Amino acid sequence: MTKRTALVSGAGIAGVTLAYWLTRGGWQTTLVERAGDLRSSGNPVDVRGPALSVAERMGILPELRAVATHAKAIRVLDSTGRSVARIPMSSRNGDIEVLRGDLARVLWSAGRDDAELLLDDTITDLRQDPDGADVTFERAAPRRFDLVVGADGLHSTVRRIVFGPEREFSEYLGLYVATVQLGGAPAEPDEVVLLNVPGRLLALHPARGEAGAAFIFRHPEIPGLERGDAGRQKQVITASYQGIGWRVPELLDRLEAADDLYFDAVSRISLDSWSRGRVVLLGDAASCVSLLGDGSTLAMAGADRLAAALAETPADLGAALRRYESGHRRLTGPKHRHIHRAAGLLVPASRFGLAARNNIARYVLGR
Incomplete structure (x- = not known):
């Protein structure tokens, strides 16, 4: 049988995690990344809850614990610099805080030999029919894929091309x-x-x-x-x-x-549906809302759920994409509803x- 082909736009946390699981599910996977390398911002992020299970099954928990940050507490100061409180950062259920760049590097190392990587490139056009999606790149030659995943962040190119302008879905x-x-x-x-x-x-x-x-x-x-x-x-x-x-x-x-x-x-990014035909959105491109460092947890969990849904019904892409969305919205929905409260705190x-x-x-x- 000919391998199913997937293009993942964005080699961040969501995209790299998805590529790992798709290749193990028999997909021929290509990652395209606008940047010229895979360096990521050094912001601290959390790997917790469902993401811990994903990391464990990928075999990368020991590496993540080795690069965990040194923070053990949060010190709250008033406007003069006087200490108001010290809040212990005790790890709950094995939660790990790492720099986002370290997380991206460890994730990519786990599956780098399996997926094709196109750096310094981006999608410029995408047209689909019932049997596939024809993709035009800025640099690489045009190609056809069975599935296209927009894992390209808050300002997603895939979302703009397929779903519409960012202003229709983004709330400042x-x-x-x-x-x-x-x-x-x-x-x-x-x-x-x-x-x-x-x-x-x-x-x-x-x-x-x-x-x-x-x-x-x-x-x-x-x-x-x-x-x-x-x-x-x-x-x-x-x-x-x-x-x-x-x-x-x-x-x-x-x-x-x-x-x-x-x-x-x-x-906050809000869409009625995360998929159209053979195109689906993942991570911040679908539901950006994170403010407290848990965006990476949601990205890893969403990528794992999407890959699992595709494996469950390989002959019915539409059913798989609907199952992924309905399941993952259970995680992102509460974040969306409570984001103003989180920002206020x-x-x-x-x-x-x-x-x-x-x-x-x-x-x-x-x-």
């Missing part, structure tokens, strides 16, 4: 997020430090011995800012954090000098909200 949640590696050893080697003032959060993370910073802040939407140049993004961040004391001026200077800034809007908009959140941290969670 009032926050921007920027992360940057600071270089050098962290001041607190085993603590995540959170400094909040109304509408703004600065988080310092020890990672694995090299400090990183995250700026998460409320701001009126500036259309296209997330796709703009880094200089403009740095201006908006600096203006938003002016007047805050503690180490903020120093960290803004280091931000200005950095050349590896990650910047994006915090958005992470970045309270008012002094009253901040005081209430700090009291919860001090008397309920911390010590």
Whole structure:
């Protein structure tokens, strides 16, 4: 029999995990990635719940534990830098926190010999019929596939081509997020430090011995800012954090000098259906909503569920895609419904909200 062929757009957490399971299910799998390499941002992410089972079956749990971050607690500070609470980060049920780049590297190492990889390329057109999908690339020659998966993130190219413009599915949640590696050893080697003032959060993370910073802040939407140049993004961040004391001026200077800034809007992606014909969306392309580091868990779980659904009914693609979606929405649905509450706890908009959140941290969670 001729092997079924799948094209996965996006070699991030969702795409690489899916490629691993598809190849083991008998699919001839191709990954296409716009970037010229597989480096990923260094943001800390969680592997927990259903993703732990996926990692265990892939045989990568020991490697993930070996590259886990050093953080053992969260230290909450007030606007002056005074400690409000220390919240232990005890691992529940074996949960693992790793840098996103380390997770991507370990996942790719597990299946790199099985899938074809097209780097520095992207899909420019896609046309499908009942028997397959014809794909045009920016660089590679056109090809035909049995299945196309859009695992290409919040600003998905596959979603735009097949489902419509991003504005039809994306809701700006009032926050921007920027992360940057600071270089050098962290001041607190085993603590995540959170400094909040109304509408703004600065988080310092020890990672694995090299400090990183995250700026998460409320701001009126500036259309296209997330796709703009880094200089403009740095201006908006600096203006938003002016007047805050503690180490903020120093960290803004280091931000200005950095050349590896990650910047994006915090958005919620909502679609009535994640598939059309032989095209299906996965990860943030289908249901971006993560704000607290669990997007990678959802990505791994979704990829595993999609591969399993395809294996269960190999002769009925439509049924498989519907089964994947109905099952995975049980995980993403609660995240969608509670995202505003999560944002309110992470970045309270008012002094009253901040005081209430700090009291919860001090008397309920911390010590």
